[in-house]
Amino acid sequence: MAVFKCMAVAFSIAGRININSGVIASLFTSVIMFTTLIFRVVYGELISFKQAVVMMVITAGVVCISLGKPSSKAEAVEIVDY
DSSP: OHHHHHHHHHHHHHHHHOOOOOHHHHHHHHHHHHHHHHHHHOOOOOHHHHHHHHHHHHHHHHHHHSOOOOOOOHHTTOOOOO
């Protein structure tokens, strides 16, 4: 539950200060790599080829999403408060 709260707060802050939300998603995805590295160094755990491929696919997907540009329709939306 705490992870979801942290993600919500991070995306909320990114929206307020005009940071691409893809950057936040990339940071959360990088946790996979750091966790793998720590478990390799501390516990000597190995990963399989399949696990390595899945990590690369996830990372590549997030990078592709973060590099994408928002559609022009999303930029034209105006919120009017009455």
